[in-house]
Amino acid sequence: MKDRPVILLVGGEHAGTIEQEFRARYDRDYRIEPVVGAAAGLDRARDLVADGAQIAMIAAEHLLDDGTAIDLLHQVPAVVATARRVALVPFEIFADSLDDLRAATLRRDMDTFVVVPRGPRDEEFHTALIELLSEWNWSVGRPVVTVSDLVAEPGDRDAAAIRDLLERLGFPYRSLTPADDDAAAILEAAGPGAQLPVVRTHTGRTLSAATPSAVTESIYGGFDTIPDGVIADVAIVGAGPAGLATAVYAASEGLATVVIERDAIGGQAGSSSMIRNYLGFPRGISGMRLAQRSRIQASRFGARFFTGRPAVRVEPGPPHEPEHHHVHVPGAQMCARTVVLASGVTYRRLGVPGVDDLVGAGVYYGAATSMAREMQDRDVYVVGGGNSAGQAAVHLAKFAGGVTILVRRAGLAETMSDYLVREIEATPTIQVRTRTVVADGGGEGWLQWLRLRDLDTGEITKTSADGLFCLLGAEPDCTWLPAGVARDERGFVLTGRDVPRESWVEGHPPASLETTLPGVFAVGDVRAGSMKRVASASGEGASVLPLVHAHLARLRAREFGG
Structure with a gap:
């Protein structure tokens, strides 16, 4: 019983209703601890922490006999900083309390507030709670059901990089040492002479001397699986918010779409613990969840992802295929009618x-x-x-x-x-x-x-x-681009009217997101003048699709002599 994470309920007039609602949904996986009153809530939280219990959530009715949920939840981080904090507001006082609740949320006195259910199947209420519990389980509680195993010595730097990769991908895993009982079968499967770190992937394949690149390639499929002679309509280099948005819209509109990513899908945004100002997520969303959902969405429309190797060169096709761009990665190449550069930026090194x-x-x-x-x-x-x-x-x-x-x-x-x-x-x-x-x-x-x-x-x-x-801060990830792609003094890719006038064709600049190489576009942080925000990167990823369609239409017209 003590092994289950705790949901601490602090009730007032509606304590019975609140407890019944939580027990009906969460009693199997969480230990429900109900108390009445703010003082009792803080005392119980202290006792639970002293007892070594993990508190996943503290949910408090807004009006208590000895204070409000705002007063109580403001004090919670001093007792347990990782617990999610929720104010439960009876419907009849919601309108009168709204201004105070909003202000408290902005001050970060709580994570969110929800209306106490007035009947069965209040899915809006439970959606808010489940989102918070999901993020708590991932960032604090650790997943119970895992699909991959990592065996390494404590302090192994390569293993730390693999763990970071799996976290950013939203891939639940176990971290074991060679001395752990469960590690023996994994090391045996890796064979004699296996070198740590060893990773057993979700497919059952075992990787010896594993690296982040090898692990991500094993998850999403290697470049060696690219069929010969396949020409994509659009090849997207980079799977951050801009690249993922391009992939979703391109694939949903029937274009043959491939995405090339050297690292974790999600880019730098995928490592953000919580993005609170992204449209449509009033309680915020972690970068990992945003990337995970976007990748699944794009995949369901038919986009294919290839990860683990960096793009090292992009060039026009040979004379007999002048309209086909070739994107090269170590050991493989991808052919595509258009290319969207969404490779983002890298963090500058301290140089110390x-x-x-x-x-x-x-x-x-x-x-x-x-x-x-x-x-x-x-x-x-x-x-x-x-x-x-x-x-x-x-x-x-x-x-x-x-x-x-x-x-x-x-x-x-x-x-x-x-x-x-x-x-x-x-x-x-x-x-x-x-x-x-x-x-x-x-x-x-x-x-x-x-x-x-x-x-x-x-x-x-x-x-x-x-x-x-x-x-x-940002340094563009585009040292691999050919000289024919114009860049500004900091190395960011120039597009549209920002490209040098000598690169304009018959006095006309490239399309708004098109580079100096026809059919090659740039979106998101890699583009000069971009806003360096998740939402704007996603917007550019969607906005590039009409330009891609227009270029493909010109290619078709040229092919048929139009």
């Missing part, structure tokens, strides 16, 4: 040798949400002032003893969405150090300390550090 030597051992480029649990009660630093850095800091604060955000600027407001700035300000375990950079760092096999430089005074201070997460 002592720090970069510890990548994978306390130092991470990107959010690395899989490592958040490893930072329990530790001192963590986040470098960066964009939304990704803010989301990483808020997520890490649920586990770490303290999180410090380091930014070069004088504040966060210029580069971070207002909702995230407010959330950071409302989280007592997060502090922001402005005009500060990392000057040095090191440790014995794992990050242990950092030296920080104040950009205004030049003063350098040394501090202990257990984790450093670097989200330093």
Whole structure:
């Protein structure tokens, strides 16, 4: 019984109704703990934490005898930072309470608020709860049902990279050491001389000396499975929000669509712990869930995904096939009538040798949400002032003893969405150090300390550090593109009227999202002038489809002499 995560219910006048509703749906998988009153709720939460129980959710009726749900839920993070917090509002007081509830949600006093059901099968009520419980189970509770196994020694950097990949893909897995009983059969299947880390995939295949590239290729199918002579209508390079949106719309409109991704499907957005300002998700959605759902949606329309190898070259076809672009990856090539570049950006490196030597051992480029649990009660630093850095800091604060955000600027407001700035300000375990950079760092096999430089005074201070997460801003991932694709001084791809006038054809610029190479388009963060936001990247991914159709129509007309 104690092994089940706890849902703590704090009731008032409707305590009986609330308990009955929760027990009817969640009593099998969760331990339902009902109490009455705010003080009793906090006391019970403390007792549960002291007893070693995992509290998945605290749901409190809005009006209590000794306070409100807002007052109670505001105090919960000091007791258990990872529990999801929900206010349950009786219908008859909902309208009068709405302004206070909205304000409390903006202050991050709670995760959401829902109306107490007034009858059976209130699926809107349960949808809100299930979304929160799903995210808790993934980020805190760990999946109970798994489809893959990873066997590695503790502290193995390659294994840490594989874990991060599987987390970003939304692929439930077990992490084992060679000494674990369940690891013996896996190592035996890997054969004599198998090298760690060893991964058993969802298909039963066993990978020795596994790498993230080998694992992702085994999940979605290797490039070796591409049939000879197949020419896609559109090849999409990159499976972040822009590439996924292009894949969904292209495949849904009947185009033969392939997607090439070197890393995890979802791109950098896939590592975001929670995106709260994406249209249609009022309670927010994690980057992993958004990428997972988009990939499934595109696949059901017929798009094919090939992962694990980077695109290294794109070029026009030979003279007898001038309209066919060739996208090359190591050991294979893809032929397509149009190409959409959606390769996104990469995080800039710190360029501090002592720090970069510890990548994978306390130092991470990107959010690395899989490592958040490893930072329990530790001192963590986040470098960066964009939304990704803010989301990483808020997520890490649920586990770490303290999180410090380091930014070069004088504040966060210029580069971070207002909702995230407010959330950071409302989280007592997060502090922001402005005009500060990392000057040095090191440790014995794992990050242990950092030296920080104040950009205004030049003063350098040394501090202990257990984790450093670097989200330093964008560098375009397009060094592999041919010289015929024009780029700006920072390396971002130019499109439409932004391309140099000497590249215009008969005085006309390329189409709005088309590059200087006809039939090759650029969308999302890789494109010069893009907004560097998930929603805008998705919008560009959808907007490119009319341009692709127009180019395909011109090819057909040319083929038939039109």
